[in-house]
Amino acid sequence: TQAPVNVTVTGAAGQIGYALLFRIASGQLLGQDVPVKLRLLEIPQAVKAAEGTAMELDDGAFPLLAGIDIFDDPKQAFEGTNIALLVGARPRSKGMERGDLLEANGGIFKPQGEAINAGAASDIKVLVVGNPANTNALIAQSHAPDVPADRFTAMTRLDHNRALAQLSKKLGVPVTELKKLAIWGNHSATQYPSVQHAEVGGKPVEVDQAWLESDFIPTVAKRGAAIIEARGLSSAASAASAAIDHVYTWVNGTPEGDWTSAGVVSDGSYGVAEGIISSFPVTAKDGKYEIVQGLEIDDFSRARIDASVAELVEERDTVQKLGLI
Numbered sequence: 001t002q003a004p005v006n007v008t009v010t011g012a013a014g015q016i017g018y019a020l021l022f023r024i025a026s027g028q029l030l031g032q033d034v035p036v037k038l039r040l041l042e043i044p045q046a047v048k049a050a051e052g053t054a055m056e057l058d059d060g061a062f063p064l065l066a067g068i069d070i071f072d073d074p075k076q077a078f079e080g081t082n083i084a085l086l087v088g089a090r091p092r093s094k095g096m097e098r099g100d101l102l103e104a105n106g107g108i109f110k111p112q113g114e115a116i117n118a119g120a121a122s123d124i125k126v127l128v129v130g131n132p133a134n135t136n137a138l139i140a141q142s143h144a145p146d147v148p149a150d151r152f153t154a155m156t157r158l159d160h161n162r163a164l165a166q167l168s169k170k171l172g173v174p175v176t177e178l179k180k181l182a183i184w185g186n187h188s189a190t191q192y193p194s195v196q197h198a199e200v201g202g203k204p205v206e207v208d209q210a211w212l213e214s215d216f217i218p219t220v221a222k223r224g225a226a227i228i229e230a231r232g233l234s235s236a237a238s239a240a241s242a243a244i245d246h247v248y249t250w251v252n253g254t255p256e257g258d259w260t261s262a263g264v265v266s267d268g269s270y271g272v273a274e275g276i277i278s279s280f281p282v283t284a285k286d287g288k289y290e291i292v293q294g295l296e297i298d299d300f301s302r303a304r305i306d307a308s309v310a311e312l313v314e315e316r317d318t319v320q321k322l323g324l325i
């Protein structure tokens, strides 16, 4: 049997953490034959709550859960870790400027990047969920110079899954019939969910442009707000589910003839500024996410991609000015 894989989860006592940890413990993050050791990171005030969640994890008697440790120090939490899920972040409070939000998150993601650089296992894979996820991932990555940049990713899989769900409803087909949807750009309201290359049952998807522009794209981009409105609470369970999907796919690969979406470091593909962490259509193979190459981009897609990328460049410039990267 395999040695346990170390999985660090930050913000472990939060809403997403509560949904996520049980899915990890049950074996859904990596596969049904892979034991995991959980390393939970919280801020000191939330350590007690994390201990409560750990008690419940014990009570799950999960066969694949090989241990749980709780930390309030990133250096310890990332020591020897193989998979890091960076969920804890500074939420945007009322009246907070974007620069202030980025600065507050810099105080979280800079030391975490440094701790990953110093002590994580050589095969470390990092997924940033805490918002603004793309730029938080960039901050962490820039403080981990000894870790290959492509090990840092940001979650747009929830947006991808939301797009799959909307298109599946519209076409009246199960999600399994749909392939090659893509989320481009930032995990924000400017994101571009693209059906330009999408296939249903192996044939190009045909939907009218008006539906795309006035229904599909805004529904996907504003889904988080719609769920808060309906539920009175944020979309923590679907976010946790997408985090599971992101890592599972990263480790186990995408099926032949399909792709998924993830925020990855841009190599300049499709004119996306090199070095920013932007969502692209990606395939996964042998534990690596790769940007799908050679897609034709139509004018509508071009304008949407450029707008979202411009926002990411602005965020990068802000954190650069603040000395956070």
Ligand code: NDP
Residues within 6 Å of the ligand: 010, 011, 012, 013, 014, 015, 016, 017, 041, 042, 043, 046, 087, 088, 089, 090, 091, 092, 108, 129, 130, 131, 132, 158, 224, 234, 235, 236, 238, 239
């Ligand atoms: P959640 O667990 O609900 O959310 C955590 C982060 O995930 C937020 O940044 C949130 O962004 C983001 N997120 C991304 N996608 C989604 C989505 N679809 N739905 C909801 N959130 C999404 O937050 P809680 O406040 O419940 O918990 C946060 C925990 O993190 C707290 O326990 C806190 O103590 C901890 N924390 C830990 C740190 C650390 O370990 N060093 C540092 C900072 C906080 P958004 O703000 O946009 O909702």
